[in-house]
Amino acid sequence: MSGTGWFEPSRPIRVEGGIRARSTRGSIGERWWSRRFVDILERVCDKGRLGRGRSYARSGQVLGLEIGPGLVTARVQGSRRTPYRVRVGIAAYDAGQWRDLTVALAAQALYRAKLLAGEMPPEIEAVFRGCGLPLFPDQRGLDMDCSCPDWGFPCKHLSAVLYVLAEAFDDDPFLVLAWRGMARDALLAALREAGGGAADDAGGAGGPGLFDVADTPFADRLADFYEPGVSPARLRERTGLPGTPPDLLLRALDPPPLAARRVPIPDLLRPAYQTLAESDDA
Known part of the structure; x- marks a missing residue:
């Protein structure tokens, strides 16, 4: 832009077919x-x-x-x-x-699931910052x-x-x-590949699926059927499962059709859930 200091008149020429913002007053942006x-x-x-x-x-x-x-x-x-x-x-x-970002996103099962479902989890900002x-x-x-x-x-x-x-x-x-x-399609394809792919989940050609279990006759397993698959010593060495996110309920349920100052209710409640979780841990 030039630095002449010239300003155009305040009334623009009206046009047909322009992109008109849906918001008619207040702030713009809903999500x-x-x-x-x-x-x-x-x-x-x-x-x-x-x-x-x-x-x-x-x-x-x-x-x-x-x-x-x-x-x-x-x-x-x-x-x-x-x-x-x-x-x-x-x-x-x-x-x-983007390879690093995709690996980081795919490593978080909930974020990956939300993105594959067409949603943008708020925690995605932290994943980007971590990279x-x-x-x-x-x-x-x-x-x-x-x-x-x-x-x-x-x-x-x-x-x-x-x-x-x-x-x-x-x-x-x-x-x-x-x-x-x-692009959306490229990201979703990369997330599916990083997570095993839709074919994997269904037991398709991409590899063994989630429910693919070897069909062994019970008669061949009489001696070890009730034995644990992992020894007690190995179980003690395993680390604990990651903690449940305090706002898991907000993520899982459909948001109510309400907003305060155009901010969705779950976004307003999320800090309160975090505070309650921190006070419970104290």
Whole structure:
């Protein structure tokens, strides 16, 4: 963006077929991952331009949003006849980094199951941090540019695109990961492979399944049928099972159709469950 200090008139040219934000008032972003993204933006960006960007997003001024590895592109109709070109870039992780992330995610059975079911577990941020890779960018991790002459950063056109992007994340959480360089289908295939695959679970061609047990006649097992499969000495050497997450019930049950300030109830209750678990351990 140029530094001329020129500002376009406040009334943009109305367009048909633009991407109109569903939110008509208050904050934009309904799910925890989109709210996380918006909260970061609203902490680091100019509040005035973010406000004008929300108005642009709600008026349908954003055209042709495209999300790819490391880059979001869009056009935004302002007061000039030609729409402005907007780009928002972040670091897309390479194959080696995604291999580490996939292994870390697959190692957590519950997170793997949620992702395979199309859900984004809140703990995924901790998995990314454990690999030294942030899931969401801060202002320094965003490479933003707009063809408009407004020297403010981000301008209202960029802000509008960021809010529309947050609602796109609402619709499909895997777009967050696609922006970081891993498409949904590729990630799910990698998780299935790391966990043995759907064919394994069903006892298919991928290998022995969960319920594949050798069919040995009972007469051949009379001598050792009641013996443990592992010696008592080996059992004593084994470590204990990992503790149950305090918010397991919140994860397992369907969330109620309620929200407070557009934040889902389970996200509000999760810290309380954690506190109760810590007090119980004390």
